Amino acid sequence: MKISSPEFKNNACNALDDNQLQGALRHVRKNFVKKRADARRDLPEFDALRDSARAIKDHTLAHLDLYLEHYEKKVIESGGKVHWATNAAEARGIIMDICRKSNARTVTKGKSMITEEISLNEFLEANEIQPVETDLGEYIIQLRGENPSHIIAPAVHLNMDQIRDEFRKAHTHLPAERSMDEPETLLREARQILRDKFLSADVGITGANFLVAETGSSLIVTNEGNGDLTQIIPRIHVVVASIEKIVPTLEDMAQITRVLARSATGQETTVYSTLSTGPKRKTDEDGPEEYHVVLLDNGRSSMLGTEFSEMLRCIRCGACMNHCPVYQAIGGHAYGWVYPGPMGSVLTPTLIGIDKAGHLPNASTFCGRCEAVCPMHIPLPKMMRFWREREFEQHLSAPSHRRNLTLWAWFAKHPSLYRFVTSIGMRILAIWGGSAKRINWLPMAGGWTKFRVLPAPEGPTFIRQYQRAKRNAR
Amino acid sequence: MNSRDKILSNIRQSLTSSQKNLSSSDERKQAVRRRIGSHPRGIIPDLSSKHKLLTLFQEKVEASEASYSKVKSYVDAAAEIQQYLRQHNLPQRIRMGKDKRFKKLKWGKGDSPQIQTGPSDGKDFVCLSHAQGGICETGTLVLTSGPDNPTSLNFLPETHIILVNKKDLQENYEDSWKALRRGFGRGKLSRTVNMITGPSRSADIEQTLILGAHGPLRLHVIVVDEAK
Incomplete structure (x- = not known):
């Protein structure tokens, strides 16, 4: 993905002048914030669960090497394969090898931020493999040649007219005069088109919300069911996950999923929570024949034990950006890379360098709402302050x-x-x-x-x- | 050094340099073994003030936009299924797995639906599955993969009907893990465990919630109150 974080100031100005974007961002301010507040109100144990979730992640990170080893052992026992990748290029290489060995032409994808981080789609296309995004939001932005502007609602920056225009342009085999006035019609159209892709894909690639050490399973949480079709229909299922996704047990996973959906969309739980463990068993009549996990480090092991260590607790719910006055004003694209909002302002400099991402930790009013709503109690403002210090120490800020x-x-x-x-x-x-x-x-x-x-x-x-x-x- | 060793040794190095009192490697290994072995439960939402569990389950299933009914036996379940199909103008054609409990379904004489078995190829209107459990906390059905209930049946049809035995309803997720461990053994699971709460949906177009994305458009849950 092209990095435009150094042009953050320009991006932000353009975003503020973009009437269409400002209209779309109104939904973020209105919906996400209210839904989370309602969900929190309805669960008296919500704050106790946050504390519990933080303690689980802290314990796991302090024993990360051992849990990863246990997890690997369990994946192998269940017939799966674990591939370790220190950086994005290695991860892409591993995925390419898997695709080549099976002569794959098309790959369906479940929604995954980690594959954005390693720019997987561009790489597959360059190698003549067609990646098909299947989450509705991801599908729309793939048609538009854009990147996600939000980590859980990738097309939140668009309005219905734009989506309709895009569908008319892309789905030329359908009658041009068909009615497309309702969002339902657009969804049905995407369902129909992607159904064929699911059934004909050679490889399915998903991310993981959690990796469970106890059983060697990957968990994905979704509402559309596209992630599930991605991981059961094609002959090969590849999971791409970063090393901090691990939790010790199913019980630990349930503690964190209770705060995940509520913080993200205000749901008690997503429609689908699916554990995948290894490839299909001998007597199974469906499911993939191969199960691969690509475990990506990409700088995370070096974050452990530093002032940015707590960022590794992040479960990618998006609550910090939903509540951020800066994100609410400029949207996600202005941040210029994969991860927007407060979590992006902390994570992006570790991944692409503070020299390129220096504007991001400065684009904060330090109002503290991100930390206040973070289900994992990540002190985001404190860490943005650390980045400002580093930027100053390295003489990167303006004279x-x-x-x-x-x-x-x-x-x-x-x-x-x-x-x-x-x-x-x-x-x-x-x-x-x-x-x-x-x-x-x-x-x-x-x-x-x-x-x-x-x-x-x-x-x-x-x-x-x-x-x-x-x-x-x- | 290969990538695996590089990553693991980098983790160890980061942990050692940051924690002055990093416990000995034996103590750390023991802590990990202990946690996985004892899998502590943590904070569990207190549902005791919320009616009877079955009422809570129904309430949560309906809140998830699925429909709900309860029958006294598998014989009655068959009638309920046929009634549901008629009500929704659906063909009397059902795909299902080889779950033994389906044998107890007694279809009405003369109008018995056409039954197909095995995984779905995406052309089925209606699929029937039997859940291994239900979670009252959120109105969630737990389905495990295998020839009894192939996973593709959960996602490919437009209408999905799930049977769950009343005896298999659990209060919360933790009780459900207990049942899974009893079924598959410690540290083991079927290839897929689906936890399903309502029909599929998307809010990716202007945050308007629309039912029926890539999975089923309709989900009907039938609780069977028959001793196994």
Whole structure:
């Protein structure tokens, strides 16, 4: 996938001016937030389950090597194969080998962010294998040649007219004058077309929401049933999953799935939760003959034990972006790579480098909603702060930004001077605000005041008030 | 070093360098063995205030947009199925697996539906499966793969009918794992375990929920209250 994260500022400006996108983003603000809040209200144990889910992941990560070994043993026992990939290129190579050995021409795909991370579709196409996305949202954006703009609702940036136009363009074998006024009609059309793809594909590729060490199983949770058709109809099932997807037992999995769907779509559970263990058994009459798991590291083992370690608890529910004022304003594409929103602002720099993704951890108001709604209690704002520090240390931020920070740091280290200067500044701002006590324009801050009104400061500074209160208390 | 060893040794290195008191490798191995062996349950939603379990199951099944009915025997289940097909203008043609319990279905004389067995090729209107269990917490049916109930029957038809024995209803997921362990042995499962809650759906077009995506458009759940 092409990386446009360095152009984040431009992307964001364009997104704000895009009326169609702004219309589509209204659904995110309205639906996702309310549905999660309702689901949380309906389950009194929700917060206790979050704590439990965090403890499970922390325990698992502290024993990650051992759980992976146990998991591998169980997959082999059930007749499956485990392939280890340190990076994206290795993972693509492994998948290509599996496809080549079976002379595969077409591959159906269940919705999977990890295959976006390794740019699998472009690679398969370049090698003359046709990848077919089967999740409705993924199918739509594949037709449009786009990437997902949300990790669980990939086509959330589109409205119905755009989808209808795309279907008319792509499904030319259907009568041009057919009625396509209802979303139901569009869904039926996609169902019909993808049904044939499911039945004729040679290989099915899915991701995994969890890998269960106890049984050597992969679990996927879906609503459409496309993931299931992908993993039972073709002769070969390939699971691509990153190493932190592992949980010890079925019980541990159930603790986390209870918070997953509720945080994502507000559902108590998704329509389908499916455990796959190995290939079909001797007496089975359907199911794949081969079962492969590609375990991808891609930098994750090096995150363990660092300040970004807690990011490995992420279960990709999307709650952080649904509740993020920045994501709600600009959508997912502006972030410029696979993972948008707050989780992307933390993860993307680890995967493509802070030199390319430096804008992302800076694009936050630090309002803290992402951390507040995260089912796994991931301290996202804290980690974005770590990235800002790294960016500064590596001299990657803009010279003006660095100069201002250095100047501020110098003042901060000289408290009496700092207080003196700020008290003068405040008095000036108070006069500048005039009788309305509002500041509509400031020199050197025009970009900021263009969209916002700054209330003029009133009364003495905080320190002054604090000292006075302390004196009075005596 | 191959990729497997590289990844594992990198994990160990990261863990050792970050945790000053990383327990000995024997202690760590024991902790992993213990957790997998004892599979602790964690926090379980308290359903005791919520009516009877069967009523809860019905409520949750219906909330998932599936239809629900309860019959006293497998003989009655057959009548219920035929009635359902008539009601929905569906052909009296059903595909099912080789589950022994299906033998107890007694179809009405003269209008017995056409029965086909084995996996689906995608052309069936109606498929019938027997669940291994049901989870009252969420109104979920648990189906395990095998010649008794081929997995393709759960996803390819437009209408899916699932029978579940009342005795197999469990309060929560954890009780259901217990039943699976009893059936397959510790650490083992059938190739596929499907947990199904309602008919398939999508909200990918402007977040409008539409029933009937790639899986069944309709799901009918029949609880059979007959001792096995």
